[in-house]
Amino acid sequence: xxxxxxxxxxxxxxxxxxxxxxxxxxxxxxxxxxxxxxxxxxxxxxxxxxxxxxxxxxxxxxxxxxxxxxxxxxxxxxxxxxxxxxxxxxxxxxxxxxxxxxxxxxxxxxxxxxxxxxxxxxxxxxxxxxxxxxxxxxxxxxxxxxxxxxxxxxxxxxxxxxxxxxxxxxxxxxxxxxxxxxxxxxxxxxxxxxxxxxxxxxxxxxxxxxxxxxxxxxxxxxxxxxxxxxxxxxxxxxxxxxxxxxxxxxxxxxxxxxxxxxx
Amino acid sequence: xxxxxxxxxxxxxxxxxxxxxxxxxxxxxxxxxxxxxxxxxxxxxxxxxxxxxxxxxxxxxxxxxxxxxxxxxxxxxxxxxxxxxxxxxxxxxxxxxxxxxxxxxxxxxxxxxxxxxxxxxxxxxxxxxxxxxxxxxxxxxxxxxxxxxxxxxxxxxxxxxxxxxxxxxxxxxxxxxxxxxxxxxxxxxxxxxxxxxxxxxxxxxxxxxxxxxxxxxxxxxxxxxxxxxxxxxxxxxxxxxxxxxxxxxxxxxxxxxxxxxxxxxxxxxxxxxxxxxxxxxxxxxxxxxxxxxxxxxxxxxxxx
Numbered sequence: 001x002x003x004x005x006x007x008x009x010x011x012x013x014x015x016x017x018x019x020x021x022x023x024x025x026x027x028x029x030x031x032x033x034x035x036x037x038x039x040x041x042x043x044x045x046x047x048x049x050x051x052x053x054x055x056x057x058x059x060x061x062x063x064x065x066x067x068x069x070x071x072x073x074x075x076x077x078x079x080x081x082x083x084x085x086x087x088x089x090x091x092x093x094x095x096x097x098x099x100x101x102x103x104x105x106x107x108x109x110x111x112x113x114x115x116x117x118x119x120x121x122x123x124x125x126x127x128x129x130x131x132x133x134x135x136x137x138x139x140x141x142x143x144x145x146x147x148x149x150x151x152x153x154x155x156x157x158x159x160x161x162x163x164x165x166x167x168x169x170x171x172x173x174x175x176x177x178x179x180x181x182x183x184x185x186x187x188x189x190x191x192x193x194x195x196x197x198x199x200x201x202x203x204x205x206x207x208x209x210x211x212x213x214x215x216x217x218x219x220x221x222x223x224x225x226x227x228x229x230x231x232x233x234x235x236x237x238x239x240x241x242x243x244x245x246x247x248x249x250x251x252x253x254x255x256x257x258x259x260x261x262x263x
Numbered sequence: 264x265x266x267x268x269x270x271x272x273x274x275x276x277x278x279x280x281x282x283x284x285x286x287x288x289x290x291x292x293x294x295x296x297x298x299x300x301x302x303x304x305x306x307x308x309x310x311x312x313x314x315x316x317x318x319x320x321x322x323x324x325x326x327x328x329x330x331x332x333x334x335x336x337x338x339x340x341x342x343x344x345x346x347x348x349x350x351x352x353x354x355x356x357x358x359x360x361x362x363x364x365x366x367x368x369x370x371x372x373x374x375x376x377x378x379x380x381x382x383x384x385x386x387x388x389x390x391x392x393x394x395x396x397x398x399x400x401x402x403x404x405x406x407x408x409x410x411x412x413x414x415x416x417x418x419x420x421x422x423x424x425x426x427x428x429x430x431x432x433x434x435x436x437x438x439x440x441x442x443x444x445x446x447x448x449x450x451x452x453x454x455x456x457x458x459x460x461x462x463x464x465x466x467x468x469x470x471x472x473x474x475x476x477x478x479x480x481x482x483x484x485x486x487x488x489x490x491x492x493x494x495x496x497x498x499x500x501x502x503x504x505x506x507x508x509x510x511x512x513x514x515x516x517x518x519x520x521x522x523x524x525x526x527x528x529x530x531x532x533x534x535x536x537x538x539x540x541x542x543x544x545x546x547x548x549x550x551x552x553x554x555x556x557x558x559x560x561x562x563x564x565x566x567x
Contacts, residue, residue: 009344010373018371022356025367029358099354105317106348106416107371108340262317263278 009108019109019117020124027125038082038132042074046140061199062224071142072227073196075133075151076158076219079126083159084187086122087166088179095170101261111261115254119163126159127152130223148227158219161242164250165215171256190216218242266293268423268454269314270329275321275478276309283309284320285478291471296445296455298465301475302561307458308351308427310475314456315342315425331422344372347416351427353408355415357400361392364400365415372419379418386414390444406437413441417448424448426457430464442467462553472553476561486553494551494559495527499534502545518559527551 010018027034046067054066061069094100104114131152137143143151169182193207194200194216203211211217218238225235269291276284284306291297299307312318314330316339328334333341355364362383369379387393390410395403403411409429416424424445430438445468449455459465465472466486474482474489482489495516501524515534516527528534531548538546 009340010371014373015371018367018373021370022367025363026356026358029363098357099350099352100356102317102350102352103354103368103412103415104371106315106343106346106350107368108343109371110339262319 012113015109015113016117016120018107019104019114020121022104023118023121024124038078038129039136042071042078042133042136045074046071046136046142050140062201064224064228068142068227069199070197071133071137072151072224073220075130075137075155075223075227076216077191077196078129078133079155079158080162080187080190080216080219082125082129083122083162084166084183086125087118087163088170088173088182089176091118091167091170092173092176092179095260096176105261111258112254114261115167115257116250118167119160119250119253122163122166123156123160126162127156130155130158143227147229150226151223154219154223154226157222157242157246158216161215161219161246161249164246164253167253167257168249171253171260190214193217195220215242215245267291267329268293268331269297269456270327271310271314272327273323273325274310274313274328275323275326276306276313276318277321282478284313287475287478287480289473289480289483291454291456293454294449294452295470296449296457296468298469298472299456299458299475300460300462300465300472300557301458302460304477305475305561306478307475311425311427311456311458315339315346315348344419345421346423346425347419347421349409349412349416349424349426349429351431353405353412355400355408355411360397360399361387361403361411362396364411365418368415368418374418382418383414386417389417390414391440406433409433409437410441413444421453423454423456426455428458428460430459430461438464462557466553474557474560481560482556489553489556490551494556496529496551497527497531497534498549498551498555499526499528499538500524500547500549501526501538501541527555 009015049067049070057066059066064072101114105111109117134143134148134151138145138148166182169179173179191197193203193211194214195211196216200208200211200217218241221238222235222242225231267290269289271290272288274284274287275282287306287310289297299310301307309318313320313328314335316335319336320326320328322336328336330342331345335342356367359367365383365386366379369382374382384393387396390413392407392410392414395407395411400408400411413426413429416426426445429445430441433441442464445455445457455468457468469486472482472484472486472489473480482493484492502522514528514530515537518525518527526534526537534548538548
């Protein structure tokens with residue numbers, strides 16, 4: 001990077017990668033305790049459905065058996081949860097308790113680099129977590145490879161999208177306990193009202209628009225399309241929603257959180 | 264003509280209603296050690312953070328900050344690339360070991376794997392941490408953590424080293440070791456900007472000292488100048504609140520705190536005579552030091 005005689009700081013891509021690498025390095029330091037649960041969680045879920053609940057649900061949902069329907073939905077909820085935790089509790093701890101960012105901002109990184117690096121890392125965790133679910137689904141023959149190998153990419157987009165919202169929330173939060181409201185009030189309900197557990201077409205007509213507004217619905221629609229390998233044109237709207245949401249909320253998240261890093 | 268690494272002119276910083284820095288100006292000559300001294304809350308840390316772009320500053324008329332020819336509001340990356348920062352709090356990654364902590368920072372400076380390894384080896388050697396290369400952060404003592412943070416700040420061979428209270432809370436051995444290392448760095452051409460509460464530290468390291476109080480600069484000079492022009496040569500410290508009557512002698516200045524009375528004068532014999540008259544009283548006659556200057560400049564009241 002150094003030109004002869006002149007000093008120049010690393011380019012943007014290198015700076016973002018540096019931030020991403022820091023998070024990856026810390027995460028993989030405890031690879032066993034960090035890397036195993038993402039595989040176990042869907043296993044338990046599917047076991048519960050396969051061994052018990054599934055017997056009562058014989059109706060097909062959007063043309064899928066219940067275990068297929070739920071399994072493909074879990075690809076996205078796992079990405080959502082991990083990105084949301086990473087960029088609420090994780091970010092807040094790094095910001096307020098560990099003071100990690102204070103050290104990083106003394107290196108040639110801007111606050112913007114730091115926040116966007118954070119988002120990219122959350123996206124990566126989304127990718128990894130949905131990959132873990134995909135492995136379990138594939139092992140039990142719930143989805144068929146290789147056509148669903150694109151699913152983790154949707155996991156990346158979902159992780160990225162939820163990281164922007166989580167960081168925006170974090171920019172407002174003064175004590176770590178406030179995140180409980182976000183999870184109980186917003187993230188957990190999404191599990192039920194975005195077509196993961198049952199199709200949103202079964203919701204009462206007056207609730208349905210709400211399901212269309214919340215972000216997870218669009219991720220779930222996208223990933224199911226990938227898993228069944230059918231791409232109707234209205235999927236473009238879902239993709240557009242995810243893109244617009246990420247950019248818009250991301251913009252405000254960077255703007256607000258920056259004020260807590262450089263003030 | 265002297266070359267300045269840092270030029271600060273008329274800089275102010277308000278946090279809402281709290282004014283942290285008010286109209287501060289100073290210059291740091293290249294290859295020197297400049298000390299910012301002052302009580303807690305004087306604005307030292309804020310001023311340092313402004314220099315490397317971690318804090319913004321109020322944009323008023325006549326404000327200039329120039330660090331290597333860059334303005335922190337516009338070119339923070341260039342400044343950060345040329346500087347190393349040792350913050351007040353230890354902020355190492357507890358999950359990683361000593362080597363890994365340095366390795367992730369080497370990436371921020373875009374050092375290649377080979378460069379990074381080489382540099383980390385040198386720095387661990389320099390700060391006498393080589394044996395702790397694979398130790399986890401939790402196994403390190405306070406002094407080792409501080410040294411590791413200094414090593415981290417030195418990764419990119421900075422031209423400017425910024426240290427915020429680098430030896431607070433450390434034992435004398437580590438403090439002297441750190442002072443030695445800082446002197447070596449200065450000899451190698453590093454400009455050093457440091458804050459400290461320890462007057463002996465400032466005396467030992469700094470070529471120039473600025474004493475701050477309530478966001479303003481109150482005194483500036485070399486350590487010797489500050490002593491010479493701001494304080495009497497000797498002080499007689501008397502335990503207890505002595506009811507010494509007002510001195511007729513104008514060559515003696517009295518400073519009372521609750522449990523100690525201090526008599527300042529340039530005339531040591533005069534103070535000796537006085538002490539002899541106070542039979543049985545505990546007294547201590549000594550040369551004045553920077554701490555006396557500091558207390559005179561910033562007052563005895565707590566600044567909290």
